Amino acid sequence: MTAYLIAAIFLLALNGFYAGRNRARSIRVGSRLNSLPQYHGIHVALWCGLPALILLVLWVSFEPVVVEALVQASLSAEFRALSEDQAVLAMMEIRNLAQGISGVQTNLPYAEDAATMLTRLSRIADYALVASVAVVAILGLGLARSHITLEFQARQSVERVFNVFIFLSSAVAVMTTVAIVLSLLFESFQFFKQVPLHEFLFGLKWNPQIAIRADQGASTGAFGAVPVFSGTLLIALVAMLVAGPIGLASAVYFSEYARPRVRDVAKPILELLAGIPTVVYGFFAALTVAPLVRELGLELGLEVEARSALAAGVVMGIMIIPFISSLADDVITAVPQSLREGSYAMGATQSETIKYVIFPAALPGIVGAFLLAISRAIGETMIVAMAAGLNANLTANPLENVTTVTVQIVVALIGDQEFDDPKTLSAFALGLVLFAMTLILNVVALMIVKRYREQYE
Amino acid sequence: MIDSTPRAPGSKGVLADTLEQDAPLGSVQTVGEALLENPSVSCRDVAVHYGDKQALFDINLDMGTNEVLALIGPSGCGKTTFLRCINRMNDTIQGCRVSGTIKIDDEEINHADADVVSLRSRVGMVFQKPNPFPKSIYDNIAYGPRIHALTASNEELDQIVEDSLKRAGLWKEVADRLQAPGTGLSGGQQQRLCIARAIAVNPDVILMDEPCSALDPIATARIEELIDELRENFTIAIVTHSMQQAARVSQRTAYFHMGSLVEVGSTDQIFTNPRQRLTEDYITGRFG
Numbered sequence A: 001m002t003a004y005l006i007a008a009i010f011l012l013a014l015n016g017f018y019a020g021r022n023r024a025r026s027i028r029v030g031s032r033l034n035s036l037p038q039y040h041g042i043h044v045a046l047w048c049g050l051p052a053l054i055l056l057v058l059w060v061s062f063e064p065v066v067v068e069a070l071v072q073a074s075l076s077a078e079f080r081a082l083s084e085d086q087a088v089l090a091m092m093e094i095r096n097l098a099q100g101i102s103g104v105q106t107n108l109p110y111a112e113d114a115a116t117m118l119t120r121l122s123r124i125a126d127y128a129l130v131a132s133v134a135v136v137a138i139l140g141l142g143l144a145r146s147h148i149t150l151e152f153q154a155r156q157s158v159e160r161v162f163n164v165f166i167f168l169s170s171a172v173a174v175m176t177t178v179a180i181v182l183s184l185l186f187e188s189f190q191f192f193k194q195v196p197l198h199e200f201l202f203g204l205k206w207n208p209q210i211a212i213r214a215d216q217g218a219s220t221g222a223f224g225a226v227p228v229f230s231g232t233l234l235i236a237l238v239a240m241l242v243a244g245p246i247g248l249a250s251a252v253y254f255s256e257y258a259r260p261r262v263r264d265v266a267k268p269i270l271e272l273l274a275g276i277p278t279v280v281y282g283f284f285a286a287l288t289v290a291p292l293v294r295e296l297g298l299e300l301g302l303e304v305e306a307r308s309a310l311a312a313g314v315v316m317g318i319m320i321i322p323f324i325s326s327l328a329d330d331v332i333t334a335v336p337q338s339l340r341e342g343s344y345a346m347g348a349t350q351s352e353t354i355k356y357v358i359f360p361a362a363l364p365g366i367v368g369a370f371l372l373a374i375s376r377a378i379g380e381t382m383i384v385a386m387a388a389g390l391n392a393n394l395t396a397n398p399l400e401n402v403t404t405v406t407v408q409i410v411v412a413l414i415g416d417q418e419f420d421d422p423k424t425l426s427a428f429a430l431g432l433v434l435f436a437m438t439l440i441l442n443v444v445a446l447m448i449v450k451r452y453r454e455q456y457e
Numbered sequence B: 001m002i003d004s005t006p007r008a009p010g011s012k013g014v015l016a017d018t019l020e021q022d023a024p025l026g027s028v029q030t031v032g033e034a035l036l037e038n039p040s041v042s043c044r045d046v047a048v049h050y051g052d053k054q055a056l057f058d059i060n061l062d063m064g065t066n067e068v069l070a071l072i073g074p075s076g077c078g079k080t081t082f083l084r085c086i087n088r089m090n091d092t093i094q095g096c097r098v099s100g101t102i103k104i105d106d107e108e109i110n111h112a113d114a115d116v117v118s119l120r121s122r123v124g125m126v127f128q129k130p131n132p133f134p135k136s137i138y139d140n141i142a143y144g145p146r147i148h149a150l151t152a153s154n155e156e157l158d159q160i161v162e163d164s165l166k167r168a169g170l171w172k173e174v175a176d177r178l179q180a181p182g183t184g185l186s187g188g189q190q191q192r193l194c195i196a197r198a199i200a201v202n203p204d205v206i207l208m209d210e211p212c213s214a215l216d217p218i219a220t221a222r223i224e225e226l227i228d229e230l231r232e233n234f235t236i237a238i239v240t241h242s243m244q245q246a247a248r249v250s251q252r253t254a255y256f257h258m259g260s261l262v263e264v265g266s267t268d269q270i271f272t273n274p275r276q277r278l279t280e281d282y283i284t285g286r287f288g
């Protein structure tokens, strides 16, 4: 029913728009309006629609509370005898009865009557809602329409409403971010009450105990995050070693060498890499690349574990190639043509021009692209979860198996967990540090990219 | 075809009608002394197409040693296009085709096998908008000598940088900050930096495309002085929209119109006694 009402309000507001616009047009004859007719139309529509919508939202959120309070008041004698839990239960039964949910068993003698009353009151409330929304909408429409004069500043007030709307939208986005960070901070704080900060940041052993239930005894794990972060960095390093050169080379190819037709076809294909779900990369890494790496290693006489940082890093590198290539392509393309021509006119070849003029000019942007790619690599979960491993292993050898921050977060939150268990809480602490790392990387990258943009202004 | 007899001022001819329609002139007979003995640069039947559109029609024009040739004409008439033929910069434009023969010191440069790198080291170019590289002043000047390996030692390179800056009249202003970025200079200084960069490789020919269009009168005067000095050692072609500038710096002037070379002659003659109605209309400011 609410949906119909909303639709009706919209129709009415639309009607208000035409009414306002036509009225403004009709009085415009021979003189100048302060605002264009459509602003008058929007103004009327807003006055018609907004108050009615707000009323509707408030009504719908408070109606059940009020109606149930009324029902309870009429049953005051019986309810007073009940404990709080019982009262809640009784109310639930009444509600279910009223909604006609079949098979509701009740042993309350007054439930049937109460349910009938609830239904009746709800129906009355609904009629009242329709009536009052209609009154508010029509009143708003009529009032706003009668306000239309030559001088009336419809444009200004529409702008004001629009500004408020925009502000509220961005406020929601910002508040959500702030809320996430705050909850991260709060939970991390809980964790650091149980595990000292220095132990977490500098400890060399990561081995959270798995406590199935609280009474199973002390969940004394080791929470030294160094191996987890070193694993993350190792994999990110391997990934960048793959993605950096390939991404940069393809960016140079697309921006400087490729003929337009080749570029138009090949570039979207490369960017498709970014659209492949990471799970797919994950099993590609686990089932194809990891065994391949192992075999190659064995042939070279190297000890390679079944799950290795190398396999995960290589696949992650492939995943972030398009990041680097398309960002670097953008900055290289942004290098003014006049610099290229200046270099060619000096008798430089194309590769000399790229090496000595274009790269130095685009360097800050390229660095920015790299940093963004690294922060992407650090935050990646799926590939490492499938191909790298779960054991926190402090090593710099990419042939061994390592784990990463994101994987440990997943592990910490999987399964039945006590919520105040350090193991569970460690996820938040890891998340916080990871967040701080990527935040710093992003800020630095954006600063560099921005400085670069200003360079040619 | 244009008849090459001088016209009495004020008489209206075939050309004026063509002009009013604003259509390309097509292939026309150039009036005046387009060809020289012992030219430094010689162009024969040079035509340029951008895709299907023809921008230059059968240009025959020589540039003499130690002279400044001014290229004038209304916007879009092909001055830049012509200039860029001489150092093959049109190669960098997709779909641009240049036909005809262009010789520099009797060496054919407009064919596929010609060595573009060595050509451009002999033909410097200064662009309309100063385009210093985002490098230090020193590195800007040293760019050409470095890529062509002209110097055997750092001292030699320092010397070239200093000489080039001195010849471009910029040395005094930047001598104490050679390591500062070239982009940090003023517009006029940047343009002189670009000129210094071009002469650092000691080219035979310098092409300048409206080098003063972004500059104030003082900076313009300095660059004009500079062009006059450089004439002793280089062959110079300069595109300009300023009649006064053409009159001040050049010895010969070529008037382009809608892709054709209409008239060439000594600067004095072109400005005092043009033989073509189009030329006269343009230099007296009746259009363009």
Ligand SMILES: Nc1ncnc2c1ncn2[C@@H]1O[C@H](COP(=O)(O)OP(=O)(O)OP(=O)(O)O)[C@@H](O)[C@H]1O
Residues within 6 Å of the ligand: B050, B055, B073, B074, B075, B076, B077, B078, B079, B080, B081, B082, B093
């Ligand atoms: N890159 C290009 N692609 C297609 N057409 C071009 C290109 N460059 C120039 N043209 C065309 O060629 C003709 C000559 O252009 P050109 O730049 O040589 O004129 P100009 O005499 O230098 O003009 P201006 O005085 O405005 O600089 C013009 O009609 C122009 O539209």
Ligand SMILES: [Mg+2]
Residues within 6 Å of the ligand: B079, B080, B081, B209
């Ligand atoms: Mg031009």
